[in-house]
Amino acid sequence: MTWFDRFHYALASLRDSRLRGVLMLLAMGIGVGAVVVLTGLGEGARRYVTNEFASLGTNLVIVLPGRTEATGGVPFSLVGETTRDLTLDDARAIGRHPSVVRVAPLNVGSAALAWRERERDVPVMGSTPEMLAIRHWELAQGKFLPAGDLDQATPVVVLGANVKRELFGGLNPLGEWVRLGDRRFRVIGILASEGRSIGVDVEDVAIIPVSAAAQLFNTASLFRVLVEAADKDAIPRVVEHVLTTIKDRHHGEEDVTVVTQDAVLATFDRILRALTFAVGGIAAISLGVAGILIMNVMLIAVVQRRAEVGLLKALGASPSLIQNLFLLEAGMLSLLGACCGVIVGYLGNGVLRMLYPTFPVAAPWWSVVAAMSVACVTGILFGVLPARRAAQLSPTIALSRR
Amino acid sequence: MIDLSHIDRRYHVGEQWVQALNDVSLHIGAGEYVSIMGPSGSGKSTLLNVLGLLDRPDAGVYKFSERDVTALNDTQQAALRSQKIGFVFQFFHLVARLTAGENVELPLMLAGVPPRERRVRVDAVMNAVGLTDRAHHRPDQLSGGQRQRVAIARAAVTEPALLLADEPTGNLDRAAGVGVMELLENLNAKGITLLIVTHDGELGARARRQIRMMDGRIDSDTGSKT
Numbered sequence: 272m273t274w275f276d277r278f279h280y281a282l283a284s285l286r287d288s289r290l291r292g293v294l295m296l297l298a299m300g301i302g303v304g305a306v307v308v309l310t311g312l313g314e315g316a317r318r319y320v321t322n323e324f325a326s327l328g329t330n331l332v333i334v335l336p337g338r339t340e341a342t343g344g345v346p347f348s349l350v351g352e353t354t355r356d357l358t359l360d361d362a363r364a365i366g367r368h369p370s371v372v373r374v375a376p377l378n379v380g381s382a383a384l385a386w387r388e389r390e391r392d393v394p395v396m397g398s399t400p401e402m403l404a405i406r407h408w409e410l411a412q413g414k415f416l417p418a419g420d421l422d423q424a425t426p427v428v429v430l431g432a433n434v435k436r437e438l439f440g441g442l443n444p445l446g447e448w449v450r451l452g453d454r455r456f457r458v459i460g461i462l463a464s465e466g467r468s469i470g471v472d473v474e475d476v477a478i479i480p481v482s483a484a485a486q487l488f489n490t491a492s493l494f495r496v497l498v499e500a501a502d503k504d505a506i507p508r509v510v511e512h513v514l515t516t517i518k519d520r521h522h523g524e525e526d527v528t529v530v531t532q533d534a535v536l537a538t539f540d541r542i543l544r545a546l547t548f549a550v551g552g553i554a555a556i557s558l559g560v561a562g563i564l565i566m567n568v569m570l571i572a573v574v575q576r577r578a579e580v581g582l583l584k585a586l587g588a589s590p591s592l593i594q595n596l597f598l599l600e601a602g603m604l605s606l607l608g609a610c611c612g613v614i615v616g617y618l619g620n621g622v623l624r625m626l627y628p629t630f631p632v633a634a635p636w637w638s639v640v641a642a643m644s645v646a647c648v649t650g651i652l653f654g655v656l657p658a659r660r661a662a663q664l665s666p667t668i669a670l671s672r673r
Numbered sequence: 674m675i676d677l678s679h680i681d682r683r684y685h686v687g688e689q690w691v692q693a694l695n696d697v698s699l700h701i702g703a704g705e706y707v708s709i710m711g712p713s714g715s716g717k718s719t720l721l722n723v724l725g726l727l728d729r730p731d732a733g734v735y736k737f738s739e740r741d742v743t744a745l746n747d748t749q750q751a752a753l754r755s756q757k758i759g760f761v762f763q764f765f766h767l768v769a770r771l772t773a774g775e776n777v778e779l780p781l782m783l784a785g786v787p788p789r790e791r792r793v794r795v796d797a798v799m800n801a802v803g804l805t806d807r808a809h810h811r812p813d814q815l816s817g818g819q820r821q822r823v824a825i826a827r828a829a830v831t832e833p834a835l836l837l838a839d840e841p842t843g844n845l846d847r848a849a850g851v852g853v854m855e856l857l858e859n860l861n862a863k864g865i866t867l868l869i870v871t872h873d874g875e876l877g878a879r880a881r882r883q884i885r886m887m888d889g890r891i892d893s894d895t896g897s898k899t
């Protein structure tokens with residue numbers, strides 16, 4: 272029997288039993304669709320988080336005061352641990368390295384911001400002009416913090432878009448004097464709204480020179496120092512440089528924690544990818560269930576078509592040909608079901624994207640390929656038993672009934 | 674053409690063994706017209722199944738055209754059925770979803786005959802059984818006699834050496850039955866070896882050689898007249 276005839280014959284017998292076909296299509300379709308949608312969600316979560324981290328800046332090394340370390344065995348060290356402050360001088364020293372492109376010390380706090388009779392609490396960030404470039408922020412109006420000596424507490428402030436709207440409405444804020452805590456600052460710029468970046472809502476901050484913030488909050492200690500390395504390869508050198516510099520300056524104590532953005536990103540990437548795999552795997556169980564359903568339906572088909580199988584044998588079909596025909600049927604159903612499933616999955620992802628536009632739901636190509644091949648393989652695998660049974664049917668018994 | 678020697682076939686029915694064929698030896702020459710008669714349970718259908726390679730004997734040797742076919746595996750037997758043996762059944766066994774023409778085409782398709790040649794041979798054989806105008810009808814649109822003629826066309830289309838018919842008129846009225854018998858006898862006249870199993874004595878008497886079976890044995894045989 273030529274392959275064309277085999278396909279034709281299997282297709283014809285599928286058309287003959289619509290309910291059976293629809294049932295199997297449904298099972299496979301749901302299974303594959305579930306895999307596509309769930310891995311799409313997982314992949315969406317991964318992209319969302321990595322995008323957020325990437326928006327923090329590129330080739331970033333973040334220095335935190337204090338050493339977080341699991342120190343076992345010496346209980347009193349927990350109590351007796353002292354942390355030396357991370358200071359502006361430390362930040363300056365960190366900047367003295369050929370691989371360091373920019374350094375931005377960061378101070379944070381919260382203060383009441385007032386203009387005329389309007390007042391609200393805002394998070395305040397104290398930093399330097401470098402911050403703008405490191406974090407890839409953009410200005411909507413005016414200028415960012417002026418360049419100059421780090422110690423110079425120029426009384427100027429850059430506002431987030433939301434803060435500006437609430438305080439000034441449609442008025443032009445540039446050049447206006449606002450009160451921040453117990454000091455007066457002149458508004459010199461407004462940040463463009465660019466949504467959230469992890470932890471801080473850029474639309475809701477007030478940014479002032481780092482020394483001004485130190486005075487405002489009455490502390491010389493920095494919250495973070497953000498360091499931008501020249502390129503990806505320079506990151507380990509920069510980390511090394513930061514640690515030795517701090518050790519030198521802090522009397523031999525390596526009392527800072529250095530986090531590279533790459534490491535954080537890679538960790539999140541790994542975790543979320545594993546999550547996607549796991550979710551996809553769980554969904555793939557439904558493919559196994561679909562396979563079992565296919566087996567059942569095919570077994571029933573073998574019983575129903577006993578006479579036909581007997582006839583084919585009497586007409587000269589070999590057992591392997593019979594097996595082949597049934598497998599072909601199961602395979603075609605699975606493939607068709609898988610295709611339906613992919614379509615359903617993509618539609619589902621499309622609906623999710625419409626409902627949550629900020630969440631980049633998209634099934635990764637490997638999950639679509641895997642779901643389809645798993646569907647076909649299970650379909651055929653679970654088709655083997657019924658096909659075998661058909662092939663081994665005794666023609667005399669099959670034909671003896673009407 | 675056919676040489677059976679000491680064929681045994683037993684079935685397990687419930688807790689009892691039924692001896693369907695008991696030491697049957699038989700020679701049938703090419704081109705013979707043989708009827709096998711006997712009461713139900715006498716083993717005539719089992720004999721037909723063994724002859725058609727649908728059933729394997731438990732003991733004995735079956736030689737088809739000088740070739741020991743009991744030793745062949747399923748695939749080889751299938752190939753032999755495809756080329757040399759045609760079947761006609763009491764209940765027609767047409768595939769309901771296929772048209773009459775497609776049913777006739779089926780054995781050629783299974784044998785891997787190219788479509789162009791299939792069409793020519795199907796047209797010829799449909800013409801021979803007088804159903805050219807019914808080729809595109811489905812079995813449920815045909816009368817019983819027409820269905821059996823389609824089945825005969827299907828059996829004849831591969832031009833087999835041996836045609837086995839199991840109660841071919843058992844489900845037909847008298848007139849249709851006679852038509853079917855004439856068709857089968859025409860095929861025999863063209864050289865095909867024809868074996869008909871029936872319990873109808875009148876039909877059986879039309880055959881040149883008549884074999885009567887009883888309890889799995891050959892009770893009487895009018896013998897080969899060729």
